[in-house]
Amino acid sequence: MATNGIKSSDVIILGGGLVGQTLALALDAHGLSCAVVDRMPAEALLDTSYDGRVSAVASASWKMLQAIGLGEALEGKGCPISTIRVSEGMEPGALDFEPAEDEGPLGIMFENRLLRATLFEAAQKAEHVALYMGRSAADVERGAGGVTVTLDDGTLLSAPLLVGAEGRNSSTREAAGLKIARWRYPHHAIVACLNHEKPHGNIAYEIFYAEGPFAILPMLGDTNGHRSALVWSVPEKDGPATLAMNERAFLAEVHKRMDGFLGEVSLAAPRSAYPLGFHNAAKITADRLALVGDSAHGMHPIAGQGLNVGFRDVAALTQVLVEGARLGMDLGDAQLMERYERWRGLDTLMVAMATDGLTRLFGVPGKTASRIRRFGLGAVGRIPPLKRKFVDEARGSSGKLPLLLQGVTV
Template sequence: MDRADVIILGGGLVGLTTAIALDRHGLSSIVIDPADPELTLAPAHDGRATAVSSSSWRMLEAIGVGAKLEGEGCPIRSIRVSEGLEPGGIVFDPEEGDDALGTMFENRRLRQVLRETAAEAKNIQLLMPASAADVVRDGNGVRVALHDSRLVSAPLLIAAEGRNSPTREAAAIPMARWSYDHHAIVLTITHEYDHENVAYEIFYPSGPFAILPMLPGTRSAIVWSVSAADAAAIVDLPDRAIAAEIEKRMGGFLGKIQIAGRRWSYPLGFHHAATITGQRLALVGDAAHGIHPIAGQGLNLGFRDAAAIAQVLVEGARLGLDLGDAQLLSRYEQWRSLDTFMVAAATDGLTRIYGVPGRAASAIRRFGMGIVQRIGPLRAQLMAEARGETGDMPLLLRGLPI
């Protein structure tokens, strides 16, 4: 039976980041994932791109991943939010010398670098593809029997399996969950004019429309929220037709556009676990919470989970504690519960507010944006939230070792 300090079920972005953060501080992990790495790293697997917040980027640098991504991401220097193409709105511009509001990376490239880093780590054992046939969590520890008859054990199980986490379901953890009846259409475009490192969030009655700058300066990622009923038809439009629809929603401010690759469609929903811990169990990432991409915080919440659980476990190990100890897990629960709840509530609220149709609702939203634009401290607080730089930040998010 192979033993480690932690077993991580799920080898996606958050699961691998957690394993690498633990490895950098001397704790071992066994990462189990049913997906074939060759398939998950293929260009056709995932078309999404993520705005990695400045605090998440500091963590990636601190655990040795940032250096491998240096120069590949596109910094976001400004964010412009508007109600349709109406004048006004909110402009988020950092002060001179401040960090960028985020850095855009393709998810596939993030996954590739994390996979390579984990494969090189001396304290990480990757079992991919592999899946758990039976999981036992009790007072003696965690034991996982794999479908190929291998056995692994550890004091703690971390579930990083995503939105449909079977470990969370098996633990009977209550969930708040609903669908938004919308799909996010994701694709990449090239455009005539340089984006100048500006991200745009344009709110339409049918849903938000985001333009996210990528390298080089005439390439951007589109995240377009449409009704579930229309998603399939829009995805199947010819390139010229979908380019014309996108250009119309952009108001032409980036000039002529072209579609640069295939399209993906992802259903949108909300879920939030009532608790993120159980007996010798901790949930991280989408296993614990899933939110609307309206504010681009989904993966960053998962990175904050990884930073917090790593610090709790590393500090516990230094004190000689059992890593599955209920008091250690309680610290993780308390540390992350408020942040995840507040971000989840805020994104859900924004989704509902901007989904209200009618001119009166639109006028009220524009009025609210005008207030935010005029109140500098409020705007600065929102920028800090976007960077993940509020509250009691784990050391890794500050760029510091644990």
């Protein structure tokens, strides 16, 4: 709705990545309007070139995507994860995490390019979503009466609430003065996609070496046969050299760390690398402001929970806003922001710190540390309630779940 040249909506979302677009579609499914602003042009979101980036969508997150109308568009385009196999190197005593017989898969592996394009295409068709792609916020004012955003082309937007979803270097978070705890890990993640000779059996492998975790994640096969995604954490000092290896040497190192259990391997996409770090905002709300996704938190990819924690933010914030709207409340009301803060603040911190703890625990070198870790894996396997807890965490079904993560609209 436009009034006096100002385009009004219920929510303004700065950042149109996976989390920002999902929030827009979740709000749209409940009749709330939003404006999504992102510097990236539409053509980039629809780019079909494969960069090797993938995401594990936990089963609870998948229920949310289905609930907001994305199930049909994504059905059959991801690879279900039937088992997560955790091991200390290639030593015996691997621990398998599997769902119960009456449950679906632990999650689904999707190519990021597919998720991005599907979300964007759905947002283009959504009744209550206005997209401002290739734009940025030149000025943001949060006041007692609402939020006004001036875009770099002069467009004026207004809403009761602003959501920061730009990512780990969120300018919205910085402008609001929301402090974060931040540190870097002495590792780089090498990301690649592999074709391999033997089937992966829908198993996600998390192999821990003292130098860093080595994850092999199942993907749908293409015309070349069996495929998996590789996320390999290497010491920071070795990152550039590992990325610069010729293809034959790189694949030989990969094959060695896998002990050949998937047979011969080849590259299915270009390799890339990025530094690893941790950050967590002390507060995820301010006056008429809420943070979601990487704007609020970022963690080591060791457990594949980064995107799913962002989806939890989406589900919780959507429920808070929809229930507030039904009561006739101002969507930027401090009570609603406090509820969202309580719901997500502690849960996010606990997941982030657990991930950080695993990273440090499995990074301790030496044979004694290795034996202790193998003993720990064995102990988890022998204690069903503890093992079940890990399965629930992998599925994203632990804690007080918002309705969307249960597959139910608000």
